[in-house]
């Protein structure tokens with residue numbers, strides 16, 4: 001179970017749970033956003049190219065994404081295993097990955113669209129990127145950041161219409177991925193609708209029980 005993939009829609013708590021999952025599996029995780037940020041920060045030709053693509057709001061082409069992950073996976077720290085977060089994103093990427101690496105398990109952290117929209121559209125962020133949630137983590141004063149007294153605002157990307165549009169695209173591409181891994185008998189689905197603690201406990205229990 002040491003070579004794994006974590007899937008899940010925005011709002012599923014995927015990024016929160018991925019570190020715990022990697023730690024429990026005893027492997028390092030690679031997230032696509034982390035990898036892209038790292039390359040941009042390094043400032044090389046590739047980083048500049050990625051920065052430009054993301055600036056335009058375009059998706060990183062499959063070929064480039066596959067090359068980036070394959071290059072990263074060559075590093076010795078992934079020899080014993082890895083947890084991938086944000087890759088593969090579609091069937092083409094999954095098939096390319098299968099040619100180079102044996103994947104043991106694919107975890108899907110699932111929540112309903114309603115809950116995803118509630119979790120994301122309830123977010124409020126200040127200019128210093130302190131994040132609150134109107135229901136799950138409210139600031140003491142409505143609309144004011146507890147930490148820096150700045151105004152809390154909803155990001156344009158977080159309004160319900162924008163979220164449901166992203167979810168629709170996500171569902172469309174991911175359903176094919178899920179079918180693909182299900183046919184290979186590698187898919188494990190976790191219910192991500194509980195609290196962070198409840199979901200963490202469930203994941204750790206499962207991974208401990210199925211270790212080896």
Ligand SMILES: [Zn+2]
Nearest residue numbers: 126130145148
């Ligand atoms: Zn703040």
